[in-house]
Amino acid sequence: MLYGAIEAGGTKFVCAVSDENLDIKERVSIPTTVPEETMTAVFAFFDQHDVASIGVGSFGPIDVNKKSETYGYITSTPKLAWAHYNFLGALTERYDVPVAWTTDVNAAAYGELKKGxxxxxxxxxxxxxxxxxxxxxxxxxxxxxxxxxxxxxxxxxxxxxxxxxxxxxxxxxxxxxxxxxxxxxxxxxxxxxxxxxxxxxxxxxxxxxxxxxxxxxxxxxxxxxxxxxxxxxxxxxxxxxxxxxxxxxxxxxxxxxxxxxxxxxxGLGDNAGITGCLLLAIEEVN
The missing domain is CATH 3.30.420.40 (ATPase, nucleotide binding domain)
Incomplete structure (x- = not known):
């Protein structure tokens, strides 16, 4: 079984696919430009892989309140092209799999706790x-x-x-x-x-x-x-x-x-975020 991860940073998106042992099968880095361009490249990557779930750690601020009408959105970011973008909605519309949704730094914290x-x-x-x-x-x-x-x-x-x-x-x-x-x-x-x-x-x-x-x-x-x-x-x-x-x-x-x-x-250096995202993806379905 494969699991997907997206570490969505203000400069680049890192996308990866791994097995349950965090053995990364493929990984790409995509420049963070505008949603249409960046997400097209994200979809092109994940369209090649049959993943059971996806873990996302995004730059923010983001809406993590599941009771909110804008849950899953990037909100008042200074990256204006991404302000009020329905990130989670775009993913779940494209892929019928569970998606773990949190901030990039929360994902990194989780990665450091579990593996760093x-x-x-x-x-x-x-x-x-x-x-x-x-x-x-x-x-x-x-x-x-x-x-x-x-x-x-x-x-x-x-x-x-x-x-x-x-x-x-x-x-x-x-x-x-x-x-x-x-x-x-x-x-x-x-x-x-x-x-x-x-x-x-x-x-x-x-x-x-x-x-x-x-x-x-x-x-x-x-x-x-x-x-x-x-x-x-x-x-x-x-x-x-x-x-x-x-x-x-x-x-x-x-x-x-x-x-x-x-x-x-x-302890994980620049891999803290993507590791945390993969762990959250695995836990989403296990």
Whole structure:
């Protein structure tokens, strides 16, 4: 039996087909342009495979509320061509199979819990820091949704004392994403983040914001592990800086696991999302 997965990102869609052991039989990458063009390529891929189910992790925000009239839609995304697009409806109209529907970061969190850095845990928080900041939450082995899904990148943060940058978020200005996502590094310092030296002051400021956010998530969710992914987190010097800043800001208020085991890099790398989607597809029919 084969299972399908779609990791729908803002830059590219990754589509894959695997067996129940996650042995991927075929995988493609499709540019994210406009729905008509991108979905035509998605359909061309899955038309070749007889899958029992499909797991989708999509960029968002998306509607995950099954009671909503727009369940399965991409909603208020800044990618305007995809705003209010009935993604789930397009898939179920084309394929008469069950479809698991969640965010790309929820799928990545689930992948990391089951097959990545958080194996053996019952809960984890996955945070991706790149062009934007997003996060997925798994508690007691289940992806957390409510009326909507978590948008951890848009919490408000206290400004770093030395940071005069106004923030890049078009909705909130200096929320976490506005001051700590990739574009903020470039706009604050005039060059792309990966061009900054490892000892540049920028990373102290970045670590301060990320640690502050992780402190808030810790106080609210108390996950067993915080897994960090995305392009910015490939700057490995951030991890000791974040842990030190987290310890200082938390100031001993609540206990956590040892920070080297609590704030960690993702175990699956760029495969976290597609792995989670495949796992959700398999569970949809088993």
């Amino acid at each position: 850095a958080a194996v053996g845990k019952d809960s984890c928080l996955y945070i991706t820091v790149g062009t934007g900041i997003g996060g997925g939450v798994v508690i007691d082995g289940k992806i957390i949704n409510g009326y909507g899904h978590p948008e951890v990148g848009h919490i408000l943060v206290r400004k770093h004392p030395e940071d005069t940058y106004g923030g890049a978020c078009p909705y909130h200005g200096d929320c976490l994403e506005g001051v700590a996502a990739g574009p903020s590094l470039e706009q604050r310092h005039g060059i792309k983040g990966h061009e900054l030296g490892a000892k540049h002051k920028a990373w102290d400021i970045e670590a301060y914001y990320l640690a502050q956010a992780i402190m808030s998530y810790t106080l609210i969710l108390s996950p067993e592990m915080v897994v960090m992914g995305g392009g910015v987190m490939k700057q490995t010097q951030l991890f000791p800086l974040m842990r030190a800043s987290f310890e200082k800001q938390m100031n001993g208020y609540v206990a956590t696991p040892p920070l080297e085991d609590y704030i960690v890099p993702c």
